[in-house]
Amino acid sequence: MNWIKNILVGLGVSCVFLQFIQPERVSQKIATKGDFLASSSISDSAKQLIRASCYNCHSMNTEYPWYSYVQPVGWFLSYHIDHGREELNLSYFDTLSARRQASKLKNMANQIKDGAMPLSSYTLIHKEARLSSSEKTSLVKELFAEADKKLDDGY
Amino acid sequence: MKNLFTGMLAMTLFMASCSDNSEKTEVVTEQDMQTATVPEMPIDAEDTALNSIKDNTKTDGVPAEVVVKETVNDKNKTTEQQKAFNASKLIDGYLILKTSLTEDDSKSAAAAGKAMVATLSKIDASSLSATDRKKYNDITADLKEHAGHIGDNANSIEHQREHLVMLSRDVDDLVKMAGTGGKTLYKEFCPMANDGKGAYWLSTEKDIKNPYYGSSMLTCGSVKATYKK
Numbered sequence: 085m086n087w088i089k090n091i092l093v094g095l096g097v098s099c100v101f102l103q104f105i106q107p108e109r110v111s112q113k114i115a116t117k118g119d120f121l122a123s124s125s126i127s128d129s130a131k132q133l134i135r136a137s138c139y140n141c142h143s144m145n146t147e148y149p150w151y152s153y154v155q156p157v158g159w160f161l162s163y164h165i166d167h168g169r170e171e172l173n174l175s176y177f178d179t180l181s182a183r184r185q186a187s188k189l190k191n192m193a194n195q196i197k198d199g200a201m202p203l204s205s206y207t208l209i210h211k212e213a214r215l216s217s218s219e220k221t222s223l224v225k226e227l228f229a230e231a232d233k234k235l236d237d238g239y
Numbered sequence: 240m241k242n243l244f245t246g247m248l249a250m251t252l253f254m255a256s257c258s259d260n261s262e263k264t265e266v267v268t269e270q271d272m273q274t275a276t277v278p279e280m281p282i283d284a285e286d287t288a289l290n291s292i293k294d295n296t297k298t299d300g301v302p303a304e305v306v307v308k309e310t311v312n313d314k315n316k317t318t319e320q321q322k323a324f325n326a327s328k329l330i331d332g333y334l335i336l337k338t339s340l341t342e343d344d345s346k347s348a349a350a351a352g353k354a355m356v357a358t359l360s361k362i363d364a365s366s367l368s369a370t371d372r373k374k375y376n377d378i379t380a381d382l383k384e385h386a387g388h389i390g391d392n393a394n395s396i397e398h399q400r401e402h403l404v405m406l407s408r409d410v411d412d413l414v415k416m417a418g419t420g421g422k423t424l425y426k427e428f429c430p431m432a433n434d435g436k437g438a439y440w441l442s443t444e445k446d447i448k449n450p451y452y453g454s455s456m457l458t459c460g461s462v463k464a465t466y467k468k
Binding site for chain 2: 186193
C-alpha cells in the first residue's frame, strides 16, 4: 500500500504549493466616482442593506474573508466575484445610461423579491448579508421606484 | 517516489489551470460592453467589407426590397429614419419569444432569446448618425442582456417574464428608430404585470394574448397604440 501513501503525501504537498498561486484581489477602500451609494436617491436604510448584502460581490469594495487566502476556496470565491461584477458592478453604476440603470435596478428588485439574491450559499456564512422579509419588501419597493424615476420619459 | 512526484505535478498543473481562469479579474463595465458591441460584430470583417463594396444596398442576407418598400410607402419619414438599420429579424425573434411566453413555453422562449442575441450581432447599423448610433448601442446593450437572460433561464418562466418587461421596451424603442420591419404592430398593456406597475408588449394581433401571465390570465390587457407598417 505504499502507492496510496505516496499519493496522499503528493496531494498534501500539492496543497501547500497551491497556496502560492493566489488570485488577484481588488478591494478599494474608497468609493469610486460612479458609486451607486453616492449617486442613488434611495433611503439611507436601503443603502445600508445594499452595502451589507450586495457589495462584496457586486462592487470593487470587496472585503475578502480569511478563507479567501486558502486555495482552492479563494479561486472559487474569485470566480464568483468576477461573475458578480460582470453582471452588476455598483462601483460604476452611475456611469451607465438611464436605460441600463433602470434595467439593473429592476433586475436587482426582481432578484431580491424572488429570493435569488443574495445567494443562499453566501448568506449561510455571511449572517450580516441576510435580508428579513420586511427588509426585502421595503428594499424591492424602493428599487422599483428608483427604476421608474430613471425611465421617466413617457414610454 | 516516482508516484509521489507525478501525483504532485498533476495536481499542481490541474489547479493552476483552474487558477488561470479565476485570475481573469478584468472587470467589464457596461460602458466597455456598449462600446464593444459594434466593433466586435464583424466576424468575417473582410467578407463584410467585400460585400459592401459589391452591393451597398444589401444588409446581411435580408432582402433589400423590404427597406426600399418602407421608404417608398411612408414618405413622411425623415432622412434619418430612411438611413436606419433593418430590425425585421430582431422583431421576428421578439415576436416568437413573446408568443412562446403566452403559451407558457419557457424552452421555446429561451431559444428565441438566444436567437435574438445572435441576430443582434448581424445587424448593420453603420449608416446611423453618431447620435443615433449611441442610442442604438444603448438600446441593444440592454436588449442583449435581457434576451440573454431569457435564453439562460429555460427552467424559470417567472424570471423570463421579468426580463420581458424591459426587453419589450427596448424592442419598442428600436421600432421607433427603424420601423416595424413590414408588419403592423400593436402595443399592448397589462396593468397587473411588472409587480402591479403594469407592462407593455408588442404583438401582431389585436386580440390580447398576455405573455406575462400566459394561460393563467391570457386575455388580461388592452391595445394602447398601433405601429403601422
